[in-house]
Amino acid sequence: QKEVEQNSGPLSVPEGAIASLNCTYSDRGSQSFFWYRQYSGKSPELIMSIYSNGDKEDGRFTAQLNKASQYVSLLIRDSQPSDSATYLCAVNGRENFGNEKLTFGTGTRLTIIP
Amino acid sequence: GAVVSQHPSRVICKSGTSVKIECRSLDFQATTMFWYRQFPKQSLMLMATSNEGSKATYEQGVEKDKFLINHASLTLSTLTVTSAHPEDSSFYICSVGGGPYEQYFGPGTRLTVT
Numbered sequence: 001q002k003e004v005e006q007n008s009g010p011l012s013v014p015e016g017a018i019a020s021l022n023c024t025y026s027d028r029g030s031q032s033f034f035w036y037r038q039y040s041g042k043s044p045e046l047i048m049s050i051y052s053n054g055d056k057e058d059g060r061f062t063a064q065l066n067k068a069s070q071y072v073s074l075l076i077r078d079s080q081p082s083d084s085a086t087y088l089c090a091v092n093g094r095e096n097f098g099n100e101k102l103t104f105g106t107g108t109r110l111t112i113i114p
Numbered sequence: 115g116a117v118v119s120q121h122p123s124r125v126i127c128k129s130g131t132s133v134k135i136e137c138r139s140l141d142f143q144a145t146t147m148f149w150y151r152q153f154p155k156q157s158l159m160l161m162a163t164s165n166e167g168s169k170a171t172y173e174q175g176v177e178k179d180k181f182l183i184n185h186a187s188l189t190l191s192t193l194t195v196t197s198a199h200p201e202d203s204s205f206y207i208c209s210v211g212g213g214p215y216e217q218y219f220g221p222g223t224r225l226t227v228t
Contacts, residue, residue: 031215034217036219043220043222045219046216046219090217101163
């Protein structure tokens with residue numbers, strides 16, 4: 001079983017709609033959760049971090065964490081063509097607690113259709 | 115977040131030669147840096163954790179004698195690909211921990227071995 005799982009996509013969403021990206025993880029003791037955006041040919045960029053259950057909002061982005069169900073999601077409101085990218089979910093698991101090593105999912109490719 | 119630079123951004127070398135990639139933390143003293151490799155259309159693969167003043171910790175399956183890592187100061191880590199071969203052609207990305215457990219990536223180095 002993969003430690004961090006994401007649907008590889010591609011996920012196509014009309015411009016202006018809400019894009020919903022999901023991620024599940026296997027280590028129940030995981031402490032920290034991150035979403036990175038990666039444009040083609042570029043390196044990942046941190047867009048959201050979340051550490052406790054519930055929602056965290058930052059502009060058009062909302063991260064949602066449910067530790068009981070072991071999933072974390074990212075909602076992008078009012079999707080723009082510039083949001084087209086691959087989104088990587090990353091988790092700092094219990095085995096890594098105390099160091100900064102992250103486990104990454106394989107990423108979901110998102111395409112916003114004008 | 116931490117600002118990270120990498121040099122060079124792109125390098126082409128002949129098979130059998132060695133290539134050095136530099137990763138600099140510009141605004142943060144980093145005791146730990148991470149080196150990743152990413153093949154086309156694949157996710158990030160952690161190669162090693164670079165520790166300032168001590169030996170790097172390599173992930174399983176990564177040849178430590180082929181991928182030499184030196185972390186001589188709090189702002190600089192280097193990755194040397196020794197005796198490079200075409201299969202080493204990839205996108206190499208370093209990251210710096212910005213806390214808590216966040217990682218900030220450099221812009222990456224695209225290596226092509228001919």
